[in-house]
Amino acid sequence: SSGINAEYGLIQCAGVLLQLPQVATATAQILFHRFYLVKSMVIHNYEHLAMAAVFLAAKIEEHPRRVRDIINCFHHYKQHKEKKPIAPLDFTGSLYVKMKN
DSSP states (O other): OHHHHHHHHHHHHHHHHTTOOHHHHHHHHHHHHHHHHHSOTTTSOHHHHHHHHHHHHHHHTTOOOOHHHHHHHHHHHHHHHTTOOOOOOOTTSHHHHHHHO
């Protein structure tokens, strides 16, 4: 339960960083929650699902964001969480390609 609550915080933070309206952020949290009602959190990567939920919710609520912006936002959040120096993601590197696919 606490793991899921932390992921709602991740989605909320992404919504703020991407300047999404609260309705779009709440939609992403609902999509995230509904997916894990029927699928295992152990099998499916929560970060990938959170990114997908934010991307889809932004489109549904008519405030679309580029995949590149969402990936960069989650990369920034991860660096901050791990107390690493904040550096932009290299969009020509293998990490970006891995996150995008």
